[in-house]
Amino acid sequence: MLRVLHVLPHRGGGAETYVDLLEDLPGTAHERFALSGSRRPSGAARSIPRRYPALARAARAVDLVHVHGDAAAILALPLRPAVLTTHGLHMLRRAEGARGAAVRAGFTAAIAAGCATLCTSQAECDELRALLPARLHGRLAVVANGIALPALDPRSRATARSALGLADGHVAGLYLGELEERKDPLTAVRAAAAAGPPFVLLVAGTGPLEPVLRAEAGPSVRVLGFRDDPEALLAAADVFVLPSRREGLSFAVLEAMAHELAMVVADGPGNPEAVGEAGVILPAGDVSAFASVLRELAHDTQRRVDLGRRARARVAQRFGVERLHAGVAAAYARAQGA
Secondary structure, X not given: XXXXXXXXXXXXXXHHHXXXXXXXXXXXXXXXXXXOOOOOHHHHHHHHHHHHHHHHHXXXXXXXXXXXXXXXXXXXXXXXXXXXXXXXXXXXXXXXXXXXXXXXXXXXXXXXHOOEEEEOOHHHHHHHHXXXXXXXXXXXXXXXXXXXXXXXXXXXXXHHHHHOOOXXXXXXXXXXXXXXXXXXXXXXXXXXXXXXXXXXXXXXXXXXXXXXXXXXXEOOEEEEEOOOOHHHHHHHOOEEEEXXXXXXXXXXXXXXXXXXXXXXEEOOOOHHHHHHHHOEEEOOXXXXXXXXXXXXXXXXXXXXXXXXXXXXXXXXXXXXXXXXXXXXXXXXHHHHHO
């Protein structure tokens, strides 16, 4: 049994979902260690130094260390993690100037110290190839996120819509994710308000922008806050809206596609690769473009159905959990043989 320690930047988010999916990988046992007790930078700065001694002890007790995200990879560099998964390159993509140069140097060192770096999208792999010296290109592999296709039950849909107070005539959009600047929920909210009835946007999640979003709620926007029932929300919705400016390969997008939702996403890295021709891809931050498409979909049932079916078929063909398992297993084998 291969014992793997997963080093996460914090609990929750896509990296946590990723590890959940690896629990079923044959011949492996998984432990988790969150570097930070908070998703906020101020909380992280306080908690990481206190947690590091325990992390070092945990790393010595396992066979392999698998680190998640660019920030965690840099912080865990002294442990020489064997496998790294990128999850969006969020710090690398936003860091500029002298800080950006330091981040690039640190992440390059982390990739050089490990055996394999798994990019969740081709966009991430291309960015890293442009950054890294040629001698490290062989460390990179594209292993897309994957999920198991859920069963679709019309009775669950009816129950979920009733619980949310959605009438038969409502066309429900769903924004599901952290309410933060990178994901740009304000574009979704303002586009829904401009689209108007019968479109209703359900906004599920928490984050620093929640007060602003609640102030803009109205007949076409319902801010739900934190929800622990994403399956019910996906079952109730007709359209998934994600205007994020950058992603890795979003699990929320894949889940929405698998639930046959019509996909409307921004053209930031990650989203086009996930959705492809099975959805509508719009310029990031373009409220009028999002509003126009949401208004059109609200009045075109057949197009919503067609887009939803194409989205589910794309997940089945390209983003199954078996592919994720195979890619990670290959990286673990490479690390063990190194």
